[in-house]
Amino acid sequence: MNTSILVFDAVSFHYPTNHKQVLEGLTLSLPQGAVSAILGPNGAGKTTLLHLALGWLKPQSGRILLHGRPLESYARRELGRQFGLVPQNEQISFEYTLLEYVLLGRAPYLSPLQMPTAQDCHLALHALEQVGLAEQANRSILKLSGGERQLVLLARALVQQPGLILMDEPTAHLDLGNKRRLLDILHILLSKGISVVLTTHEPDFAAAIASYLVLINDGRVFEAGTLAEVFTSDKITSLYRTSVKIIDVDGRKLVNWTAA
Amino acid sequence: MSGLIEGRAAGRQTSQGWLWGLAGALVVLFGLALLAGRYPTPGLMSLSQLNGDELAMRLFLNLRLPRLLTAMLLGMSLASAGLVFQMLFNNPLIEPGFLGVSQGAAFGAAFCIVFLGSNALAVQGVAAVFALVGLMLSYLLARRIRYGGWVLRLVLAGIAVSALFSSGLGVLKYLADPLTQLPEITFWLLGGLSGIVWARFLSILPAVWIGLSVLFLFRWRLNILALSDEAAFSLGTTPRRERLLLLTMAVLATAAVVSVAGMVGWVGLIVPHLARRMFGADARLALPAAMLLGGGFSILCDTLARTLLSGEIPLGILTAFFGAATFVILMTSRGFRLER
Numbered sequence: 001m002n003t004s005i006l007v008f009d010a011v012s013f014h015y016p017t018n019h020k021q022v023l024e025g026l027t028l029s030l031p032q033g034a035v036s037a038i039l040g041p042n043g044a045g046k047t048t049l050l051h052l053a054l055g056w057l058k059p060q061s062g063r064i065l066l067h068g069r070p071l072e073s074y075a076r077r078e079l080g081r082q083f084g085l086v087p088q089n090e091q092i093s094f095e096y097t098l099l100e101y102v103l104l105g106r107a108p109y110l111s112p113l114q115m116p117t118a119q120d121c122h123l124a125l126h127a128l129e130q131v132g133l134a135e136q137a138n139r140s141i142l143k144l145s146g147g148e149r150q151l152v153l154l155a156r157a158l159v160q161q162p163g164l165i166l167m168d169e170p171t172a173h174l175d176l177g178n179k180r181r182l183l184d185i186l187h188i189l190l191s192k193g194i195s196v197v198l199t200t201h202e203p204d205f206a207a208a209i210a211s212y213l214v215l216i217n218d219g220r221v222f223e224a225g226t227l228a229e230v231f232t233s234d235k236i237t238s239l240y241r242t243s244v245k246i247i248d249v250d251g252r253k254l255v256n257w258t259a260a
Numbered sequence: 261m262s263g264l265i266e267g268r269a270a271g272r273q274t275s276q277g278w279l280w281g282l283a284g285a286l287v288v289l290f291g292l293a294l295l296a297g298r299y300p301t302p303g304l305m306s307l308s309q310l311n312g313d314e315l316a317m318r319l320f321l322n323l324r325l326p327r328l329l330t331a332m333l334l335g336m337s338l339a340s341a342g343l344v345f346q347m348l349f350n351n352p353l354i355e356p357g358f359l360g361v362s363q364g365a366a367f368g369a370a371f372c373i374v375f376l377g378s379n380a381l382a383v384q385g386v387a388a389v390f391a392l393v394g395l396m397l398s399y400l401l402a403r404r405i406r407y408g409g410w411v412l413r414l415v416l417a418g419i420a421v422s423a424l425f426s427s428g429l430g431v432l433k434y435l436a437d438p439l440t441q442l443p444e445i446t447f448w449l450l451g452g453l454s455g456i457v458w459a460r461f462l463s464i465l466p467a468v469w470i471g472l473s474v475l476f477l478f479r480w481r482l483n484i485l486a487l488s489d490e491a492a493f494s495l496g497t498t499p500r501r502e503r504l505l506l507l508t509m510a511v512l513a514t515a516a517v518v519s520v521a522g523m524v525g526w527v528g529l530i531v532p533h534l535a536r537r538m539f540g541a542d543a544r545l546a547l548p549a550a551m552l553l554g555g556g557f558s559i560l561c562d563t564l565a566r567t568l569l570s571g572e573i574p575l576g577i578l579t580a581f582f583g584a585a586t587f588v589i590l591m592t593s594r595g596f597r598l599e600r
Binding site for chain 2: 166
């Protein structure tokens with residue numbers, strides 16, 4: 001595997017209001033220029049891990065390195081240009097147009113008092129084009145389906161022109177067509193050298209795109225490695241504590257979880 | 261795609277054109293309101309009447325002009341503070357009454373009337389101080405609440421602090437002399453601009469100017485600070501610090517105007533809705549639109565307050581009446597939006 005973009009070094013974390021450790025001595029190294037998928041049962045600490053990677057949460061002990069540099073050595077706006085975040089669901093209460101919403105992704109390139117320029121507008125439209133929504137740039141975001149909204153959030157992350165995109169459960173609201181579209185977009189990102197870290201509850205989706213898998217459980221890395229190393233019947237079975245079988249269909253790995 | 265950009269640019273220009281139109285309408289409304297009144301006869305005064313009558317001129321320059329300017333600042337401040345609160349709490353149904361600001365100011369005013377005398381400047385100052393105390397208490401309490409996310413914690417703290425001030429106000433009303441102090445407290449709570457002279461207008465101008473200028477400068481940034489904590493953070497902002505700055509500015513302007521005008525409700529709730537319906541959610545246009553519409557709305561209400569009857573109608577009653585009526589219409593009608 002090539003060099004690491006993001007390294008977790010013995011990271012422990014608990015929320016200030018709750019002393020239960022969410023992550024405990026987690027050590028992890030995610031490869032650059034690849035899609036890494038984080039799999040784990042509900043409550044395993046996947047979203048917390050993403051928020052730590054973002055710098056939004058600070059670990060009580062351990063270090064997180066981005067490009068070999070500690071996260072806290074980056075300035076706020078600099079981090080905004082390194083990462084794009086695609087949250088699982090974002091509460092939107094106001095009728096923004098898609099373009100206005102995607103344009104917010106330009107913030108890391110503007111000082112607090114600067115207004116976006118025509119050039120920023122151009123980039124935002126281009127990002128909307130990449131997710132296939134450019135024709136609807138002036139439509140209200142509240143009129144979109146959950147899946148289309150997810151694509152708008154991805155466009156907002158793209159407009160940040162980051163080297164790494166963090167996605168929290170990107171497939172949660174997507175139908176099959178949109179899932180396929182997301183897969184195509186991820187391939188385009190890979191071809192441009194953008195790294196992606198995503199959490200997912202769908203092992204099949206992870207197997208379809210990720211080249212590096214991290215299985216976490218109870219705040220610890222249960223298993224991490226390439227798809228071939230980690231995506232086996234035994235390991236997925238013990239991760240989810242339910243009997244599953246990995247089957248090969250036309251060279252693709254799929255999870256058969258309904259078999260007895 | 262270039263067609264789309266051009267279309268988009270044209271749309272923005274149209275919207276900006278509407279904004280300038282709104283500013284023009286506000287100037288015209290201001291001019292008409294200056295000439296409207298009950299002296300020498302009810303209705304509009306002509307310019308020749310104004311020139312020929314020294315008393316009319318003095319009335320015009322020393323009473324109506326500062327009063328209308330204050331009315332304009334009042335509407336602008338309440339409307340922009342309302343928009344800022346709604347955006348930062350990601351909740352279109354709140355106004356500066358949250359976070360203990362209004363109740364704090366009301367308690368402060370009553371406290372001053374009962375214990376420190378009813379000197380206008382003192383009432384104003386104490387009301388402003390307690391409005392800020394309300395915000396600070398809400399903020400400090402929110403940090404200690406061990407339930408929910410930051411926004412929910414702030415709102416819960418605001419409700420608790422408001423209730424505290426409100427019960428304190430009840431005690432003060434009970435203690436107040438029913439013949440002298442109580443009517444004064446009641447009148448202040450109803451809201452009005454009848455006592456405004458130049459000195460009072462000038463006393464609030466710096467706070468309002470600073471508050472509104474900062475909000476105006478940060479208007480695009482507001483859109484980002486309206487996102488969730490992690491999303492705003494991922495876009496390179498320091499959400500908590502920047503939100504606190506903007507909330508403080510909104511409260512500063514609100515506390516200043518409330519301290520001279522008393523409790524004037526509904527402007528902060530209804531005007532931002534109107535502005536967003538007309539200009540879209542992006543605060544680059546919605547914030548200046550809310551300022552202009554808010555200024556116009558309170559000039560209109562105040563002019564009616566002083567001209568409809570021979571005695572003055574409390575401003576808060578009129579804004580509540582028109583505000584509630586507009587609210588019902590807005591909430592039940594299909595969305596209207598200017599061509600963008």
